[in-house]
Amino acid sequence: MFFHLWAISALCAVTLSAPFAPGSASRPEEMKVLSDYFHMLATKVQEGRNMAMAPICDISKATLPVASPTPLAGPAEGMTLKHVAIGRGIQNYTCSTTNATAAPKPIGAVATLYNASCVAATYPDLLNILPKLALEFSITPENQELGPSNLVVSGHHYFTNNTSPFFDLNTSGLELGVAPCQKNSSVPAPAGAVVGQNNQGLGAVAWLKLTTRSGATGGLQEVYRVNTAGGSPPKICEGMPATFEIQYSAEYWFFGSS
Structure with a gap:
């Protein structure tokens, strides 16, 4: 799970240029949502490094x-x-x-x-x-x-x-x-x-x-x-x-x- 989260962060630049991205990537609302998401994602990755084991998908x-x-x-x-x-x-x-x-x-x-x-x-x-x-x-x-x-x-x-x-x-x-x-x-x-x-x-x-x-x-x-x-x-x-x-x-x- 944590590898998957890390991979998402690492591929951020590729993801944002993929076909599903909107025509304009500079709207303030869009940029704030993206910023909040990737900040939370980074926090989860950091928390994972301090865990003894990865969380179970239950x-x-x-x-x-x-x-x-x-x-x-x-x-x-x-x-x-x-x-x-x-x-x-x-x-x-x-x-x-x-x-x-x-x-x-x-x-x-x-x-x-x-x-x-x-x-x-x-x-x-x-x-x-x-x-x-x-x-x-x-x-x-x-x-x-x-x-x-x-x-x-x-x-x-x-x-x-x-x-x-x-x-x-x-x-x-x-x-x-x-x-x-x-x-x-x-x-x-x-x-x-x-x-x-x-x-x-x-x-x-x-x-x-x-x-x-x-x-x-x-x-x-x-x-x-x-x-x-x-x-x-x-x-x-x-x-x-x-x-x-x-x-x-x-x-x-x-x-x-x-």
Whole structure:
């Protein structure tokens, strides 16, 4: 694990010049996020040198983040944590072209999921910064790693209709199952959540608890979307096209039966 962290730091210059980096690397927000991330990474490497042994990737040690002041209901009794991923993608919306004061309506989302289970188990503070970091980088279908964290793809998220989220966690490296879902509950993103790649302060999408529908595999039963960054639309449709997308990132926590 520590060799992996060291390798990320050593390859920093290469990573930042890779295809997934945004066109401009000089925005103050971007530079601050990168600075915070690599400072934390360097701290972890230094701490590792003083440890008798490297930390063990035991996902049962990971703790689901809790929203404040209003938390989501916790996992049902008997649930165990199966997987943690960073989701990076877009929230989709539609707008009325005849009523400028109407509110945009959500019509699903599309995101690539990146395996963050070991980070959640060993470095929760590092995990906490990853949605913010991920939002500063453009994602293309060709990317198999989330730069600059180097997390590899562990699945995909999309909607089968406007209200039915779906998660596919079957990849060449992992076979964790699929999860057609329905919303169980939601709470607003906490104050201070990252507003995203815009200058309008649109804010972060809500934290969610989802439960699986018929057809779920791999024992998957509950999915949480937490530590969201970006994704919220304008309050009204004035000046917006009939359909549009907003960039977002979030942590996804998957729970199920043994």
